[in-house]
Structures are given as structure tokens and as C-alpha cells.
Amino acid sequence: MNDEKFMREALREAVAAGADKEVPIGGVVVCGGRIIARAHNLTERLTDVTAHAEIQLIGMAAEAIGGKYLNDCTLYVTVEPCPMCAAALAWAQLGRLVYGAPDPKRGYTLFSPSLLHPRTEVTSGVLASDCSALMTEFFKNQR
Amino acid sequence: MNDEKFMREALREAVAAGADKEVPIGGVVVCGGRIIARAHNLTERLTDVTAHAEIQLIGMAAEAIGGKYLNDCTLYVTVEPCPMCAAALAWAQLGRLVYGAPDPKRGYTLFSPSLLHPRTEVTSGVLASDCSALMTEFFKNQR
Numbered sequence: 001m002n003d004e005k006f007m008r009e010a011l012r013e014a015v016a017a018g019a020d021k022e023v024p025i026g027g028v029v030v031c032g033g034r035i036i037a038r039a040h041n042l043t044e045r046l047t048d049v050t051a052h053a054e055i056q057l058i059g060m061a062a063e064a065i066g067g068k069y070l071n072d073c074t075l076y077v078t079v080e081p082c083p084m085c086a087a088a089l090a091w092a093q094l095g096r097l098v099y100g101a102p103d104p105k106r107g108y109t110l111f112s113p114s115l116l117h118p119r120t121e122v123t124s125g126v127l128a129s130d131c132s133a134l135m136t137e138f139f140k141n142q143r
Numbered sequence: 144m145n146d147e148k149f150m151r152e153a154l155r156e157a158v159a160a161g162a163d164k165e166v167p168i169g170g171v172v173v174c175g176g177r178i179i180a181r182a183h184n185l186t187e188r189l190t191d192v193t194a195h196a197e198i199q200l201i202g203m204a205a206e207a208i209g210g211k212y213l214n215d216c217t218l219y220v221t222v223e224p225c226p227m228c229a230a231a232l233a234w235a236q237l238g239r240l241v242y243g244a245p246d247p248k249r250g251y252t253l254f255s256p257s258l259l260h261p262r263t264e265v266t267s268g269v270l271a272s273d274c275s276a277l278m279t280e281f282f283k284n285q286r
Binding site: 063069083 | 202233
């Protein structure tokens, strides 16, 4: 139930991204039961292909906890991370990853599940249909 | 010869990183024969595991050319990119990647060469021994 609660917060971020004409992906980082970072995709606004939600969350969470490593944190993100983000989460030694919808075109699991840190626990499929519907809707409206 | 010239500039960045107690990896981005971005690893200073030279170079180069994609750019970096950076360079649609030393522990080729964009041309081994010596020296001094 907590996973769904936090995924709803990630979804709020994703909706905010979509409203800004960004690909609607959002996330939060939770540590000790508390949200310490929230962000969404900003690749358009920042004109930066690396400005995915996860990359920003890593920086914000590190700042919040005053250290580089996220071993005790859970990162919630609405869509399966891409290989860049998975490998970034590996450098961050993320404790637990929870994602909603799979990304059958660009998801890290297409490349290698081992892009993540070997100790990162993974849960997928939380509110997957809501997460996925946001993406489908966004790309339908773009055409 | 131009590759060596630009790799020497990347090496200058790497030396500057080492002087700041950062893992000594540096790089430059070249477009139209001109350096449009130069950066080195800043993971310690920024307390951010994603602050690799390449990630910063992507942002700086995009700003310099006023667009997100680096199709007409060559990125020089002293050490083989990690999977995070390779996948970031794929999002950036980098035209050409030139790196010096291989990274047999964390290099992207260990995971999958296809982490890069399919159209990115790759040259490796430019001034490899200089690039590698900087790393060896750095980690020797840390112990």
C-alpha cells in the first residue's frame, strides 16, 4: 500500500511534466518513510537529454541526505528507467527501485538488468496502467 | 593528429580533476574543428555520482550549440565511458566518440556496445598510456 501511495506522488510529478509538454515521467525518493526529493523529466525545458527524472532525483536526494549514496533510499518512478538512469542508480548504490510501467523500447532490462547495482532491490508494475496511460496519451496527442 | 591534439586538451582537464582530488577523467567536445565544451569529473565537489565529465559535456555542448543533439560533434574523453555516460551519449545522438584508455572494470563495452547510439562512430586508444597513467597514479596515491 505504501508503494502505491508513493507511486501516486510520482504520478503527480509525471502529470506536471506532461502539462509542461515534457514526456510525462515523474518520481520521488523516499528515505525513512518520508519523501526527500521529487522531480520530473525536464529534457525540453533544460535542453538537456540527460535531465531525466531519475538523474535529478539522485542529485536532490544526495543533497537532502548530505552524502552521495542512496543505500537506504527507495526511488519511485512512473516508467522503467533507461540504461543511463539505471547505471546512474548503480553509481548511487540505490537501495530499492520501484517503477510503474515497463518501457519495452528503451528500458534498461532490454540491455542488461546488471546495469543496476547488484544490491538494489526491484519492484515493478506498481500502478502500471496509470503510469502507462499517461505516456500513451501524451504521445497520441503529439501526433 | 587532430585526435591527439584534442585528447591532450582532454588530458589537461583530467590533470585538473586529479589536482582537485577527483578521479582524473577529463574531456572536450569539438564541433567544426573548435572546442565548444571542456569539463572534468566533479563527483566529489558536487557530491553527485552522476557528475562525470561526459554528463557535464553533454549539457555544456548543448548549450553552446543551442540544441539538444550532438550529431555533428566529437566528444574526447580520457577514459572509456561508463554505461551511464554511454547511454547519455546515445540520447544526445553523438556523432563521434574518441576515448583514450579502456576501462576494463566499468567500461560500457563490458555491458553492451549498443548502449551508444547506432550512428556514433568510435575511436579508442588515443594517447591511451597517458590517460591510463593518470588513473593508475591517482589510485596508487589513494591507498
